[in-house]
Amino acid sequence: MGKKSTLLSRVIGAPYILWAVLFIIVPIGMVAYYAFTDATGAFTFDNMLEIGKYTDTFLLSIWLGLLATVISLVIAYPLAYIIANSGENRQKIMMMLIMLPMWMNFLLRTYSWMTILEDNGFLTTTLNSVLEGAYVILDEAVKILGGGLKKPFEPIHLINTRGAVVLGMVYNFLPYMILPIYTVILKMDRSLIEAAQDLGCNKVQVFKNITIPLSLPGVVSGFTMVFVPSVSTFYISQKLGGTGTTLIGDIIETQFQTANNFHLGASLSFVLMILIFICLAVMNKFSDDDGEVII
Amino acid sequence: MKKKLLAVLFVFTILLSTLSPVCFAENEEKDYSHLKGTSINVYNWGEYISDGSEGSLDVNKEFTKRYGIKVNYTTFESNENMYNKLQSGGANYDIVIPSDYMIAKLIEEEMLVELDYSNIPNYKYILPKYKNLFYDPENKYTVPYTVGMVGLIYNTTMVDDEVDSWSILWNEKYKGEILMFNNPRDAFGIAQFLLGQSVNTHDTKDWDKAIELLKEQRPLVSSYVMDEVYNKMEGGEAAFAPYYAGDYLTMADVNPDLAFVYPKEGVNYFVDAMCIPKTAENKEAAELYINFMLEEEIAVANANWICYASPHALVLESDDYDLKGEPVLYPDESETPKTESFENLSYDIQNYMSQLWSELKVEGNTNIDAYIGLSVTFVLVVAFAIFKVVQKKKRERYYD
Numbered sequence: 001m002g003k004k005s006t007l008l009s010r011v012i013g014a015p016y017i018l019w020a021v022l023f024i025i026v027p028i029g030m031v032a033y034y035a036f037t038d039a040t041g042a043f044t045f046d047n048m049l050e051i052g053k054y055t056d057t058f059l060l061s062i063w064l065g066l067l068a069t070v071i072s073l074v075i076a077y078p079l080a081y082i083i084a085n086s087g088e089n090r091q092k093i094m095m096m097l098i099m100l101p102m103w104m105n106f107l108l109r110t111y112s113w114m115t116i117l118e119d120n121g122f123l124t125t126t127l128n129s130v131l132e133g134a135y136v137i138l139d140e141a142v143k144i145l146g147g148g149l150k151k152p153f154e155p156i157h158l159i160n161t162r163g164a165v166v167l168g169m170v171y172n173f174l175p176y177m178i179l180p181i182y183t184v185i186l187k188m189d190r191s192l193i194e195a196a197q198d199l200g201c202n203k204v205q206v207f208k209n210i211t212i213p214l215s216l217p218g219v220v221s222g223f224t225m226v227f228v229p230s231v232s233t234f235y236i237s238q239k240l241g242g243t244g245t246t247l248i249g250d251i252i253e254t255q256f257q258t259a260n261n262f263h264l265g266a267s268l269s270f271v272l273m274i275l276i277f278i279c280l281a282v283m284n285k286f287s288d289d290d291g292e293v294i295i
Numbered sequence: 296m297k298k299k300l301l302a303v304l305f306v307f308t309i310l311l312s313t314l315s316p317v318c319f320a321e322n323e324e325k326d327y328s329h330l331k332g333t334s335i336n337v338y339n340w341g342e343y344i345s346d347g348s349e350g351s352l353d354v355n356k357e358f359t360k361r362y363g364i365k366v367n368y369t370t371f372e373s374n375e376n377m378y379n380k381l382q383s384g385g386a387n388y389d390i391v392i393p394s395d396y397m398i399a400k401l402i403e404e405e406m407l408v409e410l411d412y413s414n415i416p417n418y419k420y421i422l423p424k425y426k427n428l429f430y431d432p433e434n435k436y437t438v439p440y441t442v443g444m445v446g447l448i449y450n451t452t453m454v455d456d457e458v459d460s461w462s463i464l465w466n467e468k469y470k471g472e473i474l475m476f477n478n479p480r481d482a483f484g485i486a487q488f489l490l491g492q493s494v495n496t497h498d499t500k501d502w503d504k505a506i507e508l509l510k511e512q513r514p515l516v517s518s519y520v521m522d523e524v525y526n527k528m529e530g531g532e533a534a535f536a537p538y539y540a541g542d543y544l545t546m547a548d549v550n551p552d553l554a555f556v557y558p559k560e561g562v563n564y565f566v567d568a569m570c571i572p573k574t575a576e577n578k579e580a581a582e583l584y585i586n587f588m589l590e591e592e593i594a595v596a597n598a599n600w601i602c603y604a605s606p607h608a609l610v611l612e613s614d615d616y617d618l619k620g621e622p623v624l625y626p627d628e629s630e631t632p633k634t635e636s637f638e639n640l641s642y643d644i645q646n647y648m649s650q651l652w653s654e655l656k657v658e659g660n661t662n663i664d665a666y667i668g669l670s671v672t673f674v675l676v677v678a679f680a681i682f683k684v685v686q687k688k689k690r691e692r693y694y695d
Contacts, residue, residue, distance in 0.1 A: 257373075258479065
């Protein structure tokens with residue numbers, strides 16, 4: 001019986017294994033192959049040595065990715081908690097609203113952010129006129145007190161800043177943080193909360209001792225799903241970041257699209273994969289430590 | 296005898312009358328009915344064909360309507376993009392329309408097939424000065440599609456200096472209002488014209504000097520762009536953008552404050568031409584398509600839509616051509632700027648150039664925020680880890 005079921009499970013699992021081999025194992029193998037060869041196909045470490053030049057770019061990508069992920073988490077956790085604890089109809093509507101922007105293409109959404117954030121764009125002009133108004137009032141107030149602001153009002157710029165890039169990342173990847181946390185909180189065993197309340201926990205204690213530890217798996221998978229695409233993005237940084245924010249994804253894209261240097265591109269990707277892996281391993285280590293969470 | 300002669304004459308006349316349509320057809324139009332139901336893959340620049348928008352003629356649809364050949368039309372953003380796609384062999388294209396230097400590279404690497412010009416009778420309309428050009432000196436592989444020059448577009452409401460030189464793109468006054476090409480060849484070209492170098496120099500020292508100049512300019516540049524230039528210039532987001540002359544006309548339609556100049560140091564002159572890659576699977580239909588593109592009606596529709604200068608004799612004379620004699624496209628002899636075309640660079644120089652280009656992109660990025668942020672994160676992570684360990688030990692002691 002046992003043997004039969006393993007055969008059956010093997011047959012059922014075969015397409016998935018084939019899929020994984022074809023589209024995960026083989027591509028990673030190819031990346032590794034290109035990373036350690038030169039144009040003639042001979043083994044070389046030169047590509048890896050050249051990566052030193054891009055250390056700063058790696059650091060910047062990881063930093064902005066991390067920032068975007070943390071901001072997403074801060075926004076997503078309370079939101080997911082509220083949604084999961086609201087009535088069924090309201091839940092449906094709110095999930096719908098979160099999913100709605102994802103029906104539009106990611107590139108189009110980023111492109112329209114470019115237009116919104118431009119100096120003559122809707123958001124910037126509105127924000128600047130509000131700020132200018134506040135500034136004028138402040139100026140008058142200071143004058144009454146017998147002073148006067150030294151500097152004239154300087155309009156703020158939104159486009160081509162790092163803030164714009166982080167905004168683009170948060171906007172685009174936020175749903176990937178909300179969804180897993182929401183699912184985990186929704187599936188949580190309510191009797192545990194009741195038990196804690198019976199044992200005399202107040203609301204804060206219940207949240208801290210029950211809800212947070214039990215929702216950690218959702219946080220970890222949300223973290224992964226936001227952090228990984230943020231670190232490797234190139235479209236968002238190109239459109240919203242201007243010249244000051246070149247991320248490692250841009251460099252890799254250039255190697256493949258323009259420079260035609262697949263080997264350097266592959267070695268950059270290879271190193272990026274390792275770095276992301278390390279970051280996620282650190283992340284997972286934390287949730288494992290509690291002994292309650294198994295990823 | 297007379298009767299006989301008459302009879303012969305009669306038969307001859309009949310023969311002639313029945314034969315003549317066949318002869319006519321043979322000379323003027325070959326029979327392409329056997330190609331019906333096949334398809335061709337056309338790979339062209341973005342926004343580079345009359346596509347039926349705003350009441351224009353849909354060229355590809357017209358082709359399908361006339362010959363029953365389906366056109367799979369895809370576009371690329373840069374020559375290098377096109378080259379990578381073609382070289383990787385992932386897709387088969389029957390027609391590609393790259394620029395001169397890229398064509399030279401494709402010819403050198405034997406990636407194109409020779410055209411059979413007898414299948415492209417309309418080739419006779421191409422002006423002689425666009426034949427046997429440097430990229431295809433024996434004229435075996437290509438048929439010119441459009442020609443053009445690079446120039447400097449500027450917004451008259453944002454600029455009060457006289458604009459006649461590339462050096463204005465290095466003027467501190469316009470910091471953050473300057474756009475620059477996001478492809479190495481065109482961007483380097485501008486620096487090289489300013490330095491008085493050849494854009495085809497094979498001396499690495501020249502390239503070093505050019506990259507120094509571009510690095511100097513980088514803090515002033517708001518972003519490196521290609522097709523985004525339309526949005527940014529039309530919306531008044533930037534004061535300057537070097538771009539292709541024909542595209543200026545499109546932008547000026549939307550924003551009349553824009554002006555255009557050919558800087559005195561010299562500009563790039565380019566030809567985009569149709570050619571057939573070795574991997575083409577429907578060469579006969581591809582040649583038919585090239586010939587079709589050279590028909591007067593079609594060529595005029597394209598020239599009107601694309602707004603680039605045309606190498607086609609009939610287009611230049613046609614009354615339907617909206618841009619007939621447009622000075623930006625067809626400047627007088629006296630106003631014609633100094634030009635130089637891009638030629639194919641050697642493999643080493645190309646590599647060197649792309650390496651410099653990647654360096655430019657990350658040059659001078661201040662990453663202090665990243666250092667501080669990552670250090671703080673690191674400290675927090677370590678502190679949290681220590682806290683956890685201590686807590687665990689405490690708990691163990693408690694249970695003991």
